[in-house]
Amino acid sequence: MSTVFPTKQGIDRQWHVIDANDVVLGKLASHAARLLMGKHKATYTPFIDTGDHVIVINAAKVKLTGRKDEQKVYRHFTGYPGGLVETGAKAVRASRPARMIEEAISGMLPKTKLGKQMYRKLNVYAGDKHPHQAQKPVELVVDRKVVEETK
Numbered sequence: 001m002s003t004v005f006p007t008k009q010g011i012d013r014q015w016h017v018i019d020a021n022d023v024v025l026g027k028l029a030s031h032a033a034r035l036l037m038g039k040h041k042a043t044y045t046p047f048i049d050t051g052d053h054v055i056v057i058n059a060a061k062v063k064l065t066g067r068k069d070e071q072k073v074y075r076h077f078t079g080y081p082g083g084l085v086e087t088g089a090k091a092v093r094a095s096r097p098a099r100m101i102e103e104a105i106s107g108m109l110p111k112t113k114l115g116k117q118m119y120r121k122l123n124v125y126a127g128d129k130h131p132h133q134a135q136k137p138v139e140l141v142v143d144r145k146v147v148e149e150t151k
Contacts, residue, residue: 015137021058029104060097098124
């Protein structure tokens with residue numbers, strides 16, 4: 001008996017819509033990364049991209065737990081000497097809310113060419129509208145419960 005690997009024509013890719021309104025960022029990112037990698041399918045193979053397309057809407061309304069809104073820092077390098085730019089989560093949410101979700105999801109994907117291929121199937125929008133209605137995406141609900149902090 002030989003192992004059967006999925007071929008490019010044999011992979012069935014679906015489109016999923018995730019509403020980020022009042023969903024914890026980490027829960028949303030782990031759920032989306034799982035869909036992008038294809039781990040929810042029986043045909044999952046670690047070295048083949050069998051994942052689906054993911055659309056995240058309402059990125060500006062994602063929830064951060066604890067004091068992350070004031071304390072979390074996003075960094076990027078401009079390429080110039082001394083060009084490390086640090087921005088707080090509150091400022092990133094005001095200027096580019098999709099960046100928060102994109103960075104969280106990309107951090108959970110493999111750091112290889114395959115991971116970049118998976119990341120290209122992610123679409124994040126700050127509002128509740130998206131231009132992918134023709135693909136007939138399926139609405140997914142991520143658990144909205146927040147774990148209460150114990151003092």
